[in-house]
Amino acid sequence: MAAQNRLSDQELIALLRDGDVMAYTELFDRYQPLLFVYARKITGDRDVAADIVQEVFIYLWDKRETIQFDGSVLSYLYSAVRYKFFNLLDKQKVRADYAKSLQTFIAQGSPLTDHYIREKEMLRLIEEQIDLLPKKLRVAYELSHKANMSTAQIADMTGVSEKTVKNQVSMAVQQLKVKLGILSIAQIGVSLELFLELMKKK
Secondary structure, eight states: OHHTTTTTTHHHHHHTTOOOHHHHHHHHHHHHHHHHHHHHHHHHHEEEHHHHHHHHHHHHTTTTTTOOOOOOOOHHHHHHHHHHHHHHHHHHHHHHHHHHHHHHHHHHTTTOHHHHHHHHHHHHHOOOOOOOOOOOHHHHHHHHHOOOOHHHHHHHHHHSSSHHHHHHHHHHHHHHHHHHHHHHHHHTOHHHHHHHHHHHOO
16 A cells, blocks of 8 residues: 555556556545545535545446546546535435425325416526526535525635625526526516515525
């Protein structure tokens, strides 16, 4: 293992592609502590953070032959943690939406109302437009609205000033309102009041 310690990330990746378990172990030992601290910060939960980091390293091993690194290995791993985190948020949202649908169905004793269907369609359009935001605006918006992180936390995580974070979130909200706009509201039949309320949820 001492020899592995002296290897660069690029050398370890080359060995990893050939299935070298020692190289994989060295990468894990080298970066797992940093990734756990990072994941812990953005999730606020030790167990969830540990699961995310574990999934990232499992993926690294499973895809070792085809995985591509455009930058440094650490940058890639940080991005992978963020991806897993956002994917977890999306899954939680789906589960929450399903539970809400089921509760509505039980309460009404009939199929979901047209009003609820329009609301779901509006939420889908909002989510679609969020995905189309410029990357920096999307990340700031999702961390603020989905992860409920404070401006200070987002600034610390992304390496920009709090003022920049505030501007990014504000610009994201404005772009979403403009892109969705009154036309989309009219097409779906959702009131302006409901649209603004749905935007708060996002």
